[in-house]
Structures are given as C-alpha cells and as structure tokens.
Amino acid sequence: MFNVVLLSLVFFFNYLGMSWLAISLKSHWRQLHGETELRQRRIAIYRTLGGLALTCSLILCLWVDNPSIAFLVWIMSVTATAKAVAFTLSYHANWLKFLSGTRLPLDY
Amino acid sequence: MFSSLRQSMTWVHTWLGLVFGFLLMVIFFFGTLSVFDREIDRWALPETRFEPQLIPSYEGILAKAFQRIEPDPEELAAANKRTTGELPDKLRILNWGAYTTHRDPTLYLYAEFAIPNNPSDPFDHVHGYITIDPRDGRVIPKNRLEIGSDFFYPLHYSLHLHWNSVGYFIVGLSALIMLVALVSGVIIHRKLFREFFTFRPKKKLQRKVLDLHDLTGVVALPFHFFFALSGLIIFAYIYLPVSETVLQEPALKHAQAEAEAKGLPFAPADIPAPMGSVDTMISQAKQIWRERGQPGEVGYLVVNYPGDSNAYVSIYRAGNDTVSLVGQGIHFNAVSGELIYQEPAPSVVGGINEFLTGLHLQHFEHWLLRWLYMIGGLAGCVCIATGFIFFLEKRKRDLESRLALRCVDALAVSTITGMLLATISILVANRLLPPELVDKDVWEIRLFCGAWLLAMGHAFWRSASMVKGGVSSAWQEQCWGIAALSALAVLLNWVTTGDHLLKTLRDGYWPVAGFDLVLLTVAFAALKVAIVLRSRKAGFHSQGSSSEASDEFPEIGAS
Numbered sequence A: 001m002f003n004v005v006l007l008s009l010v011f012f013f014n015y016l017g018m019s020w021l022a023i024s025l026k027s028h029w030r031q032l033h034g035e036t037e038l039r040q041r042r043i044a045i046y047r048t049l050g051g052l053a054l055t056c057s058l059i060l061c062l063w064v065d066n067p068s069i070a071f072l073v074w075i076m077s078v079t080a081t082a083k084a085v086a087f088t089l090s091y092h093a094n095w096l097k098f099l100s101g102t103r104l105p106l107d108y
Numbered sequence B: 001m002f003s004s005l006r007q008s009m010t011w012v013h014t015w016l017g018l019v020f021g022f023l024l025m026v027i028f029f030f031g032t033l034s035v036f037d038r039e040i041d042r043w044a045l046p047e048t049r050f051e052p053q054l055i056p057s058y059e060g061i062l063a064k065a066f067q068r069i070e071p072d073p074e075e076l077a078a079a080n081k082r083t084t085g086e087l088p089d090k091l092r093i094l095n096w097g098a099y100t101t102h103r104d105p106t107l108y109l110y111a112e113f114a115i116p117n118n119p120s121d122p123f124d125h126v127h128g129y130i131t132i133d134p135r136d137g138r139v140i141p142k143n144r145l146e147i148g149s150d151f152f153y154p155l156h157y158s159l160h161l162h163w164n165s166v167g168y169f170i171v172g173l174s175a176l177i178m179l180v181a182l183v184s185g186v187i188i189h190r191k192l193f194r195e196f197f198t199f200r201p202k203k204k205l206q207r208k209v210l211d212l213h214d215l216t217g218v219v220a221l222p223f224h225f226f227f228a229l230s231g232l233i234i235f236a237y238i239y240l241p242v243s244e245t246v247l248q249e250p251a252l253k254h255a256q257a258e259a260e261a262k263g264l265p266f267a268p269a270d271i272p273a274p275m276g277s278v279d280t281m282i283s284q285a286k287q288i289w290r291e292r293g294q295p296g297e298v299g300y301l302v303v304n305y306p307g308d309s310n311a312y313v314s315i316y317r318a319g320n321d322t323v324s325l326v327g328q329g330i331h332f333n334a335v336s337g338e339l340i341y342q343e344p345a346p347s348v349v350g351g352i353n354e355f356l357t358g359l360h361l362q363h364f365e366h367w368l369l370r371w372l373y374m375i376g377g378l379a380g381c382v383c384i385a386t387g388f389i390f391f392l393e394k395r396k397r398d399l400e401s402r403l404a405l406r407c408v409d410a411l412a413v414s415t416i417t418g419m420l421l422a423t424i425s426i427l428v429a430n431r432l433l434p435p436e437l438v439d440k441d442v443w444e445i446r447l448f449c450g451a452w453l454l455a456m457g458h459a460f461w462r463s464a465s466m467v468k469g470g471v472s473s474a475w476q477e478q479c480w481g482i483a484a485l486s487a488l489a490v491l492l493n494w495v496t497t498g499d500h501l502l503k504t505l506r507d508g509y510w511p512v513a514g515f516d517l518v519l520l521t522v523a524f525a526a527l528k529v530a531i532v533l534r535s536r537k538a539g540f541h542s543q544g545s546s547s548e549a550s551d552e553f554p555e556i557g558a559s
Helices: A002-023 A026-033 A040-064 A066-090 A095-101 B005-034 B037-044 B058-067 B075-081 B149-156 B161-189 B204-220 B221-234 B247-260 B278-291 B349-360 B369-397 B399-432 B440-461 B473-498 B501-507 B510-543
Strands: B091-101 B109-116 B123-132 B298-304 B311-319 B330-333 B339-342
Touching: A002 A026, A002 A040, A002 A066, A002 A095, A026 A095, A040 A066, A066 A095, A066 B204, A066 B221, A066 B349, A066 B369, B005 B037, B005 B149, B005 B161, B005 B221, B005 B369, B005 B399, B037 B149, B037 B399, B037 B510, B058 B109, B058 B123, B058 B278, B058 B298, B075 B123, B149 B161, B149 B440, B161 B204, B161 B221, B204 B221, B204 B369, B221 B349, B221 B369, B278 B298, B278 B311, B278 B330, B278 B510, B369 B399, B399 B440, B399 B473, B440 B473, B473 B510, B501 B510
Parallel strands: none
Antiparallel strands: B091 B109, B091 B298, B109 B123, B298 B311, B311 B330, B330 B339
16 A cells, blocks of 8 residues: 555655746746746746656656666656646646646746 | 658558557457456356465376376477378377466366477477366367457467467567657657647547547557567567577576576486375475565466386476566476476566566456456557558548558558457347357357457448548447447346356356446447547538538537
C-alpha cells in the first residue's frame, strides 16, 4: 500500500515538473497569461522547479523498485504525464495557472 | 534532388512512413495487445481461469509431462526433407524445458529432439511443445488457441509468415524503417521543443492531426526508439546468422570451449544413467538464491540429455523483480545431483543485451509499468494512424491522385478499424465455436483472416466518397461493427462461461474483468466515433459536397 502512495507521488511530481517545463515555453505562457511578458528569470525558475520535481519523482521510483525497473517506470511515467499536461493545456489550460505563481515577485 | 536536408528527410519520412506504416500499425497494435497476452489467454481459455502457479514438482508432475511431448509434425515433415535416410520412430531427446512467469496459471513445456543423418548440420533438431495444468499435469488440448500468447504475440514479431523466416525479416525491416522515420521525423520537426506539449484541437483537421502525430511521436520517442531497437536486437541472430553460416566453425569451437570451462557436457555420452532428484536440486538452487540475498522462485528449468550419464539440469531464477527475463543459471549434474557451475553476473555487453531483451518482453511483475507500456503502444498506434490521416488530408484536393488516395484511404481503414474488427472477431469466434470442435484453433484463425479481408473489401467498396473529397463511409460503418462486436464478445463471455463482469469484479479476477472492461471501453469509444461521423456526414450531405466545413474528419468528442 505504501508503494501505491509513493507511485502516486511519482505521477504527482512528474505532472508538476512537466507543467512547469510547459509554462516556461512562451507559447504555453501566452495560453495562460495572454501577452504578459515572460522574463528570462521566470523561465529559469520554472525550468529549475521542473527539473527538481522530475528528480524527486526519479528518487521515489528508485525507492520503490530496483534501479533497472525504476528507470523504466520513471521514463514511462514522464511520457504519460507529458501527454496529460499537453491535453490539460489543450482543454483546461487555466488549471495550470496557479503553478505559474504570477503573484510572487519573481520578475525583479 | 532536394535543396535542403529537411526537404529530403521530409520525403523519406512521408514515403517510408506511408509504405511501411500499414505494417508498422499491425506490428505496433499486436505488440500492444501482447502486453496483456496472458490475460487474453485467460479470457479465451475458460478452463485455465485459475491463479498463477509455481513450477510444480519435477518428480511428481514434470517428469511424466515431459515424456508426453512429441515432435511437432510440421517440423518433423520439414526435417524429413533435410535428411539422407528415414528418421527413426523414436528420436533422441536433447533437452526438456519449462518456462513460467508470475502471470501463468498454465505451464509451457518444450523438448528438443535430435535429427540424425543431416549431412549439412550435425546438430539438427526439431521441437515439441505442450501446455499443462501444473496442478495435476493435465495437458491442455492442442485445439485450444491461446489467442494472446500464441496468436497475437507471434503476429507482432513474425506476422505468422514462417517460410524461411520471411515474417521475421519483414518485421525487422519495418523496425529499421521505424528508426529511420523517428530520426527523420525529429529532423523535419521545426519546433521540437517549442511545440513539445502542443495539441490544438480547435484548429483545422490537418493541423490538429499533425499536432497529435507530433505529440504522440515526440513525447513517447524514447519508448518508440528503444522498442524498435530492442526488437531488432532480440532477433539479431535471425537477421545476421553468422554463427550458423560464415562463422559456424569458430562459433562451435567457442561453444565447446565455454562448456568445457564451465564443466558442462557438450554432448551426450550415449551411456544410459538414472536421473537424480531434480526437486532436491531446485531446493538447493533456492537456498543459493536466499544466501545471495535474492530469494525467489524458478522461472526456467532445463534438463539436458535426460537419461544419459552426461545429463545436467540448469535452473534459472524467475526475473519477477528485475528487467532481465531470468537470473543467472545454476547447473547441476543430473545423475549425482552435484552442483557443477553457477553463472556469474553478465558482462557489460551481456547485461545491456539482457536489459534490452527484458525491457521489450516485460516478464517482470509490475502492473503499473505494464499499463504504461500499453499507453506507449497505443501512442505509437495513434502516431501512425494520424500520419495516414495527415497524408490524406494534405492531398485530398489533388484531383489527379484521387484514385491513389482512395487506395491509401481504404488501406488505412483496413489497418485501423479493419484490424480492430478482425481482432474482436476472433474473440467472438472463440466464444461461439464449440470447444470440442476439431481444429477449433484453425477455425478461429480462419475467421480472423476472413473478417479482416471482408473489412478490407468493405473499405475499398465504400471509399467512393473519398474521391468526392469527403470521408469514406467505411470508417463510420466499421466503427458500428467494432462497437457491436465488442459488446457481443463481453456478452458471449458471460453466456458461455458464467463469468460476467460483476462476478469477476467481485471475485477480483482481473485477467478476465480487465479484458471485459477494455472491450466495453472499445465499444463505447467506437460508438462515440461512429455517432460523430454520422452527424458530420449528415452535415456534409445537407450542405452539399462542395462544403468546406463538412469536408473534414470530425473532431472526436465534438458531438
């Protein structure tokens, strides 16, 4: 049961990570925030957060399974969540708005 | 010929993709189904609907079951043509083997029989196979087709074309072309990273289909790449049989030297000797695994030269918790029961080979990963199908090639909805044909092929609207067929076995419950697509064939 929770967290972190990576792309930023400028600093922050979230999911995979299987679970779950993020952006882009943290003073 | 690399790669991607896309669709689809081949077997063989079993006692069950294996008649007939004299009535047994995984209630056994008098191959042999119920050794009748592991799975890697292994070569060439298509696709994709997450469902059909093609191709690129590559590696020995042709002599010497170094006999001594207790050897092997900190069960058991004084037993740990199919072998003298040799960990190259093979064949125990593979496989099918639709959409206003496009459209219908119809037809046939029917398995395969041919004929017949710039009616009509047959298959499973969905769900018998749920999902999806296509077709007729808006494939889910 504990492993089920950990594997659910793998998907959660992957989804977060891929969402942040998507928001760091100008086309998707515009989907969420119109013509508001996406500054380089924000891009760097989103990509760092995305990378960290994906690293967390990899660590969780390694916790649950032996390295060879963990690697496959990680890469396949990243693939599946990337598709989920793409479809979220297509049909419910505003669901991801809160991840962009526009109220945070990141643009100085 | 082309002014840029991108242009030349576009040509390569388009035309190789079109020519081999139909084959790749078949390979991908049946590969995807093979992820759950054992579960499909359970659905198709109600008498095997019991829990997965461990390898049974050798002395209690296996020894007698192995004795029942006879050489395969087709292989024997072919071997007769290779030999100089008549084959003896009783062929010498070279080895017996039993292989199982954590998903197998039944046990697959094989034997290799030596073929004497072949001047060109002193090691010539034929095989024999049976599947047994490991609880009592009862043989599963040969007329029961294991639709998942014995039909869909070989269709994936050999297309069931066995003459000179031509099917393997066609599949191998297709895998190679797929690698080319992946690389050329990456080169021609103008905005690989910028449009990594892009799917625009509200755009025109041509645009959104291309988005979906790119999304399913790029996001699942590692999956597609490694599966095509590992598929090629698994059958490299067939594509490049150097150890049986130009390097036959050094390969033989190497095998002899390797056996000698391990202390394993390379050939029978032709001196009869009684076998020791294989069950004791299995217990010893399990003890060794426990001491290594890897407790486990037997996945693969081989008895070499049974009944000979040179006999030895090889025992491999089941690879449930690893990507590799099985662990390293432990070999015992079959007569004395002494431990001869324990295989060390594989070399780097050997380890990579085991990893890639295991990655592709997925015998590990990880249901989440199995479902993720299913999603990856379906993404590949969507990628190929959207490639066809994009090809047609881009060219459908080209009046000069309308006839050729009609053919492409009909072939696309045949390999997408037609293939689905054939697949569900074999399941319906499986439930309708009586179990006692002689050659029931052959009849099931005939009905599968017949349904597919009918679907293809229907696709060509109904593709006339394609010539007028519309959508072939075959898409819609075959979707109705898929919906009806899928629902019928679930109903027939209930009627003929009593295992209705509520019962299997309540009992937690997921192989059958899961497959019934998948069939119902397919029925629902096909119904929805058919309804959308019908409403679009109605719009097309009411606005006239010149209408721009109704000229397109519908947006799925738009109704």
